[in-house]
Amino acid sequence: MTNPYSQEQNQPVREKRKQDYLAYDVSFSVAHTIGAEPNTCFDNILDLFQFFPDVFASHTFVEGWYVVDLEDEVVINEHGWVEMPDGKILDPTVVILLPPERPVYYFPGIERSCQEVKEITLQKDFYFPYVRYVGTYGEDGLGHPTYKAAYEAATRKVFDLAAATQPPKKMTFLAAQDPDAQQDMGISIHLFFPSSEQDEEGQRGE
Numbered sequence: 001m002t003n004p005y006s007q008e009q010n011q012p013v014r015e016k017r018k019q020d021y022l023a024y025d026v027s028f029s030v031a032h033t034i035g036a037e038p039n040t041c042f043d044n045i046l047d048l049f050q051f052f053p054d055v056f057a058s059h060t061f062v063e064g065w066y067v068v069d070l071e072d073e074v075v076i077n078e079h080g081w082v083e084m085p086d087g088k089i090l091d092p093t094v095v096i097l098l099p100p101e102r103p104v105y106y107f108p109g110i111e112r113s114c115q116e117v118k119e120i121t122l123q124k125d126f127y128f129p130y131v132r133y134v135g136t137y138g139e140d141g142l143g144h145p146t147y148k149a150a151y152e153a154a155t156r157k158v159f160d161l162a163a164a165t166q167p168p169k170k171m172t173f174l175a176a177q178d179p180d181a182q183q184d185m186g187i188s189i190h191l192f193f194p195s196s197e198q199d200e201e202g203q204r205g206e
Contacts (some may be wrong), residue, residue, distance in 0.1 A: 006155035013153035016089060018104035021097045022093070023088045024095060031092035040178065041093040042080040042128035045079075049117045058085050061130040063147070064109040064198070065154040066094075068102065074161045074169050076154050078129055078176035083111065092128055109141075129176055140175065 030036070034051070042063075049056050066079040081088040082124075094104060110131050120126055127133050129141060129193050135141035142151060149185040155173075162169040 003132060003141070013107055013150050015141065015153065016106040016108070018094065018102075018106065019178040020087070021087065021089045021106070022104075023084065023090050024100060027089075027091050027095045030090065031096050035091065036092040036096055038093065038097045038167065041091075044092050045080045045082055046121070048082060048090075048126060049114055050121060053100055053114060056082065059083065059090070059114065061112040061117045062106075062108045062110070063112070063131055063141075064150050064171070065067045067107070067154050067157045068098065069104070069161050070102070070169075073172055073182065074158045075172045076151075076158050077174040079106070081106065083108065090161065105154070107150040107154040107157070111145035119179070132176070 030048065032045070034044060034047045036047075045061055048060075049061060062081050062083050064079060064081075065076055066081075068077075069076045079093075083091070084090055089106060098104065110129075112130070120130055131137055131141035131144050131145075131147050132139060137147065142148045158171050158173075162171045
């Protein structure tokens, strides 16, 4: 198995492991509040910035990639999440898409302020990841150096995780515009929002 992105990159990328950085309880509460959908990560984050601008004024809208390490498959996909001022991740999508114990790795590409997101949404037409919509960086957005660096770092992670088992795991490469892609890759979707703290602990397996 040959990794095509094994060379060192000029752009350092901060890999963030879900278990270390995800603010799970806040993400779960936010997912419940906005009625988050499992396969619309960018829409979920956009809802937060549009409906709660004062709350998220100091937070960052991130366009990047995440890697999911499944039982027999490693998946890379474009993903949107929020980075909090303390560096923690707020992700209302992943908490309803995957169980808490499932390993996930985040690779941030482009970070946008609340004000920048507001200005983008004033346009007549737009979609996220905006790096793909704007047209300057190609249809896949990989003409943007930091977005490309994030993708290549995430791809290296996919190869490393896939090769860590024998036989190697299947590798799946997805993008945000792939319809129903996450449902097709064997991810278990959890859409039950517990109504009590005790039920929540049971759902999270703590």
